Amino acid sequence: MLNVGIIGISGYSGKLLLKILLNHKDVRVTHVSAGTTTGKVSDIHPEFAGKTRLVCEKFNLSKAKNLCDLFFVAVPHTKSMSITPGLLKAKKMVVDLSADYRLKNSSVYKKWYGVAHKDKKNLPKSVYGLPELYREEIKKAKLVANPGCYPTAAILALAPLMATHSKKIASIIIDAKSGVSGAGRKTVLSLIYSEANENLKAYKALCHQHAPEICAYLSRLSGKKVDITFVPHLIPMNYGILETVYIQLKSPMTAQKIYSLYQKFYKTEEFVRILKPGCQPETKNVTGTNYCDIGFAVKNNMLVITSAIDNLMKGASGQAVQNMNLMCGFKENTGLL
Ligand SMILES: NC(=O)c1ccc[n+]([C@@H]2O[C@H](COP(=O)([O-])OP(=O)(O)OC[C@H]3O[C@@H](n4cnc5c(N)ncnc54)[C@H](OP(=O)(O)O)[C@@H]3O)[C@@H](O)[C@H]2O)c1
Incomplete structure (x- = not known):
């Protein structure tokens, strides 16, 4: 024990x-x-x-x-x-x-x-605690930096493409939406029920502290400096993150190619589910779970990748337990199914 x-x-x-x-x-x-x-x-x-x-x-x-x-x-x-x-x-x-x-x-x-x-x-x-990318380093680590909630959804959404086709990418825009628990349990005027409920707003547009974290690990994956446009939104839900990532390609890619690429990349990953072409992730399908669901759509040079997680599970505590399991030699999914 x-x-x-x-x-x-x-x-x-x-x-x-x-x-x-x-x-x-x-x-x-x-x-x-x-x-x-x-x-x-x-x-x-x-x-x-x-x-x-x-x-x-x-x-x-x-x-x-x-x-x-x-x-x-x-x-x-x-x-x-x-x-x-x-x-x-x-x-x-x-x-x-x-x-x-x-x-x-x-x-x-x-x-x-x-x-x-x-x-x-x-x-x-410190080792960045995204098991899907850094599993072997996490197993040997004494200090794991558990990723941020927005970066978890963004990096998992982009990793297969950045690792294999980064030269094909002209620009990346991440439109991110989070439930209110993402800000923690503190009392802040903009987070109280009567302010956040029935409301939708962007915040920290182009200046959110998770942007450099996303850039740092996408750059590491692609082997060159990556820049992104990142705009988070607060949505009137308790839990959940949905990110819509707009990728301008330099030349077209087919839906079949994208699907095969993502399926292959995450083939052995229990907590990443690639949805079939035409299907899009929903926050309610991942709430209370450690899954990240990823979908996509592509038309000419515009590729849209969507990802959904529970901000407190795969975005925080679930992923933290996944990391502990790896650090301590336990089965990776213990306590998480
Ligand atoms: N919420 C999310 O979705 C999410 C996702 C990913 C990462 N994170 C990160 O995870 C961390 C915790 O987030 P949270 O949402 O759980 O925050 P939270 O609800 O605001 O809770 C913060 C906790 O930290 C304690 N604390 C504050 N200062 C402390 C100190 N000096 N020594 C010991 N304990 C201290 C607080 O205790 P008191 O109540 O007594 O002050 C409280 O228990 C944050 O760094 C956050 O950015 C959060």
Whole structure:
């Protein structure tokens, strides 16, 4: 049995981590903590009543490090880089759900997250936790940077094309839509029910912090610098991300060629489902699951790839557990089906 800790239990991804891990046959949750929230987990999240006696404490490294072999750090970006170094120093494995270890270039991090990176020492050691692309590195990693929710859907949508046909691409536009839980469980005026419900809006157009993450890993795949146009939207749903990716090709590709390419690329990937030509993914088909559904349409030089995930599952906690399974030698889908 692996002893695991969840830092950030009072948040949405922390809560979902606990739900998954309570049903995971190879782990025992031995520590839960938060920033300021304290008390019985069953009081913080009443859905756990009768299911756990865990008590949430304010995070304290010297206490926590003796209780677990692996920690999920599910705290806001800029906070993890103050917590994770101590865990690594204590020889613990870490799956970080924040953005703090995703961008290898600390200047790019500073530009997009507004603060200097505080843990440049561990930055080179992190492995980007997208199992479909970096499985073998994840298996050996002590620190996994779990991808962002928008980047997970975008990179999976584009990976087969970027890895094999990047020279054919003239431009990429990503129109992304997310449910409100994507912003976490904090109180923000624009996220309260009467503001977000019955409303649809773009936000952080061309300046969302996930754009450099998407570019960095698409560039790595294609072997050259990739730029994208990225516009996210807030939709009045609790969960779910749908991304519509418009790819201007330099020369036409047939529907059959695209379908074969994607099927072949993801042939052995349990959590990526390629839909038949003519079918499009829907958020409701992936809600509560760790799947990413991908569809497409092509006409002349315009290729449209669509992808849907649950922002808190494949976009956060589900993928984090998938990464833990790989790091610890468990079956990759344990707890996720
Ligand atoms: N929501 C998503 O769909 C999603 C998807 C992908 C990635 N992520 C990333 O995952 C991380 C967690 O997201 P979330 O949506 O679960 O956030 P959230 O609902 O806002 O929860 C944040 C959690 O972090 C805790 N926390 C804050 N500062 C802390 C500190 N200094 N030490 C210990 N705990 C601290 C909070 O505790 P208190 O309540 O006591 O302050 C809370 O439990 C974020 O970095 C986010 O960007 C989220």
